[in-house]
Amino acid sequence: MAKYLLLKHYRGGPAAVNDAPMDQWTPDEFEAHVQFMRDFAGRLERTGEFVDGQALSPDGVWVRYDGEGRPPVTDGPFAETKDLIAGWYVIDVDSYERAIELAGELSAAPGAGGEPIHEWLEVRPFLAAPPTVIE
Amino acid sequence: MLDEVALRELVPTVLSVLVRRGADFATAEDAVQEALIRALSAWEDDAPSDPKGWLITVSWRVLIDMVRSDAARRDREVRFGSDPPTSVASSADDTLRLYFLCAHPDLTPSSAVALTLRAVGGLTTRQIAQAYLVPESTVAQRISRAKRTVGRAGLDRHGEVRTVMRVLYLVFNEGYSGDVDLAAEAIRLARQLATLVDDPEVDGLLALMLLHHARRRSRTRPDGAIVPLAEQDRSLWDTGLIAEGVAILQTALAQDRLGEYQAQAAIAALHADAPRFEDTDWVQILEWYDELLRFADTPIIRLNRAVALGEADGAPSGLAALADIDENIPRRDAVAAYLHERDGDLELAARLYAAAAQSAPNLAERDHQTRQAARLNHLMRHL
Numbered sequence: 001m002a003k004y005l006l007l008k009h010y011r012g013g014p015a016a017v018n019d020a021p022m023d024q025w026t027p028d029e030f031e032a033h034v035q036f037m038r039d040f041a042g043r044l045e046r047t048g049e050f051v052d053g054q055a056l057s058p059d060g061v062w063v064r065y066d067g068e069g070r071p072p073v074t075d076g077p078f079a080e081t082k083d084l085i086a087g088w089y090v091i092d093v094d095s096y097e098r099a100i101e102l103a104g105e106l107s108a109a110p111g112a113g114g115e116p117i118h119e120w121l122e123v124r125p126f127l128a129a130p131p132t133v134i135e
Numbered sequence: 136m137l138d139e140v141a142l143r144e145l146v147p148t149v150l151s152v153l154v155r156r157g158a159d160f161a162t163a164e165d166a167v168q169e170a171l172i173r174a175l176s177a178w179e180d181d182a183p184s185d186p187k188g189w190l191i192t193v194s195w196r197v198l199i200d201m202v203r204s205d206a207a208r209r210d211r212e213v214r215f216g217s218d219p220p221t222s223v224a225s226s227a228d229d230t231l232r233l234y235f236l237c238a239h240p241d242l243t244p245s246s247a248v249a250l251t252l253r254a255v256g257g258l259t260t261r262q263i264a265q266a267y268l269v270p271e272s273t274v275a276q277r278i279s280r281a282k283r284t285v286g287r288a289g290l291d292r293h294g295e296v297r298t299v300m301r302v303l304y305l306v307f308n309e310g311y312s313g314d315v316d317l318a319a320e321a322i323r324l325a326r327q328l329a330t331l332v333d334d335p336e337v338d339g340l341l342a343l344m345l346l347h348h349a350r351r352r353s354r355t356r357p358d359g360a361i362v363p364l365a366e367q368d369r370s371l372w373d374t375g376l377i378a379e380g381v382a383i384l385q386t387a388l389a390q391d392r393l394g395e396y397q398a399q400a401a402i403a404a405l406h407a408d409a410p411r412f413e414d415t416d417w418v419q420i421l422e423w424y425d426e427l428l429r430f431a432d433t434p435i436i437r438l439n440r441a442v443a444l445g446e447a448d449g450a451p452s453g454l455a456a457l458a459d460i461d462e463n464i465p466r467r468d469a470v471a472a473y474l475h476e477r478d479g480d481l482e483l484a485a486r487l488y489a490a491a492a493q494s495a496p497n498l499a500e501r502d503h504q505t506r507q508a509a510r511l512n513h514l515m516r517h518l
Contacts, residue, residue: 022509023512
């Protein structure tokens with residue numbers, strides 16, 4: 001088993017094929033999307049591949065240490081050009097191929113016109129604990 | 136059969152008995168938690184005839200074992216004999232002292248919540264962790280740190296019923312998931328607190344909780360989507376809880392010691408009292424918001440008041456009131472969108488709903504605001 005992060009971006013990745021903003025979809029199209037996302041999470045749980053799923057607010061800042069006795073420096077809210085993570089799934093699957101397959105399914109979530117969004121998702125393997133036998 | 140709530144109700148009493156026998160609060164609390172966990176598995180099919188006696192006996196034994204092994208480790212004498220002194224009936228004062236201790240003003244809100252739910256509510260660490268979606272070890276750590284804090288601060292400082300009310304309100308308002316209904320748990324604890332202190336604000340808090348809880352089935356669709364007040368199916372409202380909440384509130388108001396919880400409960404009662412949304416008495420609600428502002432003049436209350444004003448006196452009045460409220464207040468865009476829609480400016484309303492979705496504090500609200508924006512945009516395309 002191996003864990004993968006399926007990362008969704010508000011921006012920073014290549015544009016989706018069907019790239020209309022959600023508030024321009026019809027109410028029915030929006031409902032279909034929400035339903036798809038709920039079903040996807042439910043399906044992962046039923047197959048025993050679900051670990052975690054979270055959504056992030058677009059608000060956020062960069063923070064760094066600024067030396068002893070000083071408050072941390074903040075920079076932000078994020079500039080429009082910066083990469084911005086929207087949320088993720090963590091899955092625990094048998095193979096890399098399965099992770100790709102699931103990301104492909106998630107990217108097919110319906111959007112404007114009821115058509116798949118074809119959104120780009122980032123798939124990142126976790127660096128796991130070393131196995132017992134490595135030689 | 137095991138009645139978990141009945142079991143939990145015994146916890147503060149048992150804890151008080153142990154403390155009165157001379158055990159320190161932190162160790163006694165651990166002992167009661169251990170006995171509680173044993174009871175949950177041992178009583179599954181066979182509950183004892185005297186559950187309280189069972190819990191006291193087992194907690195005491197656990198406590199003795201803890202103190203002994205502790206003492207052995209530190210090479211000290213056992214402080215407690217294994218024969219417990221005769222049990223004294225628990226008094227209401229002891230339970231009230233527990234409430235004060237668990238909501239000690241030196242505690243952070245998250246610690247006070249965890250300690251209250253465990254020591255007074257009788258929940259297990261695991262249940263609290265599941266409810267707040269954090270690891271069990273994190274909750275355990277919060278509780279032991281909280282106990283060190285209250286141990287240092289001591290009990291001599293007189294308890295503050297306000298801090299207890301704030302903790303219970305937090306539990307009520309941030310009910311997440313897990314197998315424990317935190318809103319119901321907060322109501323149970325507020326009910327108990329109301330029997331322990333003579334303070335109409337505690338009754339106000341209890342009434343407020345009951346009146347909100349009465350509407351819980353209508354607030355969301357089965358799939359979790361938010362249903363706004365105007366669209367709620369009022370036949371789903373729990374009339375029994377509403378009647379109880381209103382009665383408690385009326386008794387509290389009659390004492391003429393008004394406070395913010397009573398004022399909030401009065402607003403909730405006026406909503407609950409309307410058979411249809413159109414029947415809502417917005418003028419009276421507005422008056423209660425003005426009362427509420429005397430106790431707590433916050434931008435959030437001003438924001439809610441602007442909504443009431445918009446309903447009572449028309450959207451332009453609501454928008455005028457909104458102009459004085461800081462633009463960064465959460466949900467301000469959502470309120471502005473609603474008022475502009477009522478005012479007939481659909482285009483601006485749709486843009487504001489989309490902005491409200493961007494800054495929504497949770498997914499359900501984000502989806503709700505996106506839905507509103509999509510609805511208006513769709514409408515405008517077909518005008």
